[in-house]
Amino acid sequence: MRTHQKAMTSMSVVAVAMMVMNVVTYGFNLVAARMLVPAEFGALTALLSLILMANVVALALQAAIARRISVAPQHTLSIIHTASRVSLALALAVGAAGAATTVVLTPAFDFSSMWSVIFCGAMIVPLTLTGALMGVAQGTARWKRLSVLFVGNGFGRLLGGVGGLLVDASATSAMAGLAIGAWLPVLLGAGLLKSDADEDPHSRRPLVFETVTSAATLLAYFAFSNVDALVARGGFEPHDSGLYASGLILTKSTLFLPQFVSVVFFPSLARDSSHRTRLRAAGLVAVLGLAVVAGTALLPDLALILVGGEQYEEIAGDLWLFAVSGTFLAIVYLLVFDALARREGGVAILVWVAAAIVFAVAYFNRIDIVGLVTTMAVTSAVLAAVLLVWPLLKASPAQADLGVSEPASD
Structure with a gap:
């Protein structure tokens, strides 16, 4: 009975956190729709779609880390040790690849500045790290910490994105702000990827x-x-x-x-x-x-x-x-x-x-x-x-x- 109640409490906490994240993210979209002219808002929507597709790496990393900790909890510290290095390497690789696509995507989607796609690449780096942090929290059943990461993800987007729009009402400035705001959950999850365990580098593969x-x-x-x-x-x-x-x-x-x-x-x-x-x-x-x-x-x-x-x-x-x-x-x-x-x-x-x-x-x-x-x-x-x-x-x-x-x- 106690286990069932604990599970229900965990679901409630995570459900509320994800709801807050989605509402806040939707709030940013409403603000952007009103602050940007239609052409710029269309460009921002396209850029966010690119982020959505690139974010599959973060989701996959989260799932892989959570699964490994769940099935082998006795090796949690070693898994975190390996995950910290893999997540940083993947984040930098995917972010750099995303930024490099500006050569193709800027003319293909008629973006006003090549920097808009470069900022997309910059945003992918903290998003991927956040995925790793969420994987650790999820695998170790630290539901309150995971909820904080979800809420931080939403508010990071709202505060960073709106801040960018206040500097300049353009899709490029909004993406710059979003790239900065995406670091908020990384800061909130600081410590989750720290481990004193030693791990064979070959286990990263x-x-x-x-x-x-x-x-x-x-x-x-x-x-x-x-x-x-x-x-x-x-x-x-x-x-x-x-x-x-x-x-x-x-x-x-x-x-x-x-x-x-x-x-x-x-x-x-x-x-x-x-x-x-x-x-x-x-x-x-x-x-x-x-x-x-x-x-x-x-x-x-x-x-x-x-x-x-x-x-x-x-x-x-x-x-x-x-x-x-x-x-x-x-x-x-x-x-x-x-x-x-x-x-x-x-x-x-x-x-x-x-x-x-x-x-x-x-x-x-x-x-x-x-x-x-x-x-x-x-x-x-x-x-x-x-x-x-x-x-x-x-x-x-x-x-x-x-x-x-x-x-x-x-």
């Missing part, structure tokens, strides 16, 4: 390999979860594209709402070979998502206010479909992290196939808003079902009967 493969899987997920947005942008008339973008606000909200579940359950997913934890976590995500679907169906006018107001009234009756899509995407998100926790192979391929299916259905058919969101929801549901049974399909018959899978080897 498995952590790097796991991070790279996890990043590839997460990249596949982000591609899948955004494929319908790209299809709508390129295949719909501007008006319908705007309507679909409005509906996607609800999809993303439904997707982000239960993400704290994957954060809190991740260490247990890494240790539990019986699949019970995975089913419990997936069930909790499904319940939260269905609550949003029911609320949207019963209160469409309220949901309409949250996605943009009366100018998007045409889509009010279909908003519940976007909530359904977000619910299944949230379940897929959890199961992707479950695969990372168990080191299950082949998941990235499954997700890429799902993305290709959505694109092919939309490309070869004259599809409308309802058709596209339904395609996304159905494909996400099928993908979730496949991922749910995937570990059982890969297990031997004897293991499948027992409900266990082979332990992942490092």
Whole structure:
């Protein structure tokens, strides 16, 4: 009973922290939308999309460190020792690579200054280090410290970004401020990556390999979860594209709402070979998502206010479909992290196939808003079902009967 109460308290603390982070981050977007002219705000949105894609390395590093500590807590100090060096090397490498892309991305996206992309690269460095810090806090179940990092991440973006905009109302200045503000969670997490343990330098390779493969899987997920947005942008008339973008606000909200579940359950997913934890976590995500679907169906006018107001009234009756899509995407998100926790192979391929299916259905058919969101929801549901049974399909018959899978080897 005490363990259950502790788990519920941990989930509550992390859930509130992630909610604060998302609200504060959304607040920065609102401020930027009002302080920047449309052209500059469009440039900033594109730059933040680049950051989102590059951040898969930070998420992968967080998952790899948390998993290793969870399955081998007796080696925590050694794992932290190795992680501190790997995270710094990866942060500098990914940051430098991101900054170097300015030669290509500045003319390709018509950015007003090459410095905007360079500042993107600079921001990736603290974001990657933050991922490592979060991995240590998550793996050692230091939920309050992890919550502080989440809140610091949000306020760092708000204070740094707004500070940059106050200096100069431009996307470049905003990115400079964001790059500085991204160091706030690193400062708040100081000490988490310190260890007096000695570690063989050759042991860094498995952590790097796991991070790279996890990043590839997460990249596949982000591609899948955004494929319908790209299809709508390129295949719909501007008006319908705007309507679909409005509906996607609800999809993303439904997707982000239960993400704290994957954060809190991740260490247990890494240790539990019986699949019970995975089913419990997936069930909790499904319940939260269905609550949003029911609320949207019963209160469409309220949901309409949250996605943009009366100018998007045409889509009010279909908003519940976007909530359904977000619910299944949230379940897929959890199961992707479950695969990372168990080191299950082949998941990235499954997700890429799902993305290709959505694109092919939309490309070869004259599809409308309802058709596209339904395609996304159905494909996400099928993908979730496949991922749910995937570990059982890969297990031997004897293991499948027992409900266990082979332990992942490092």
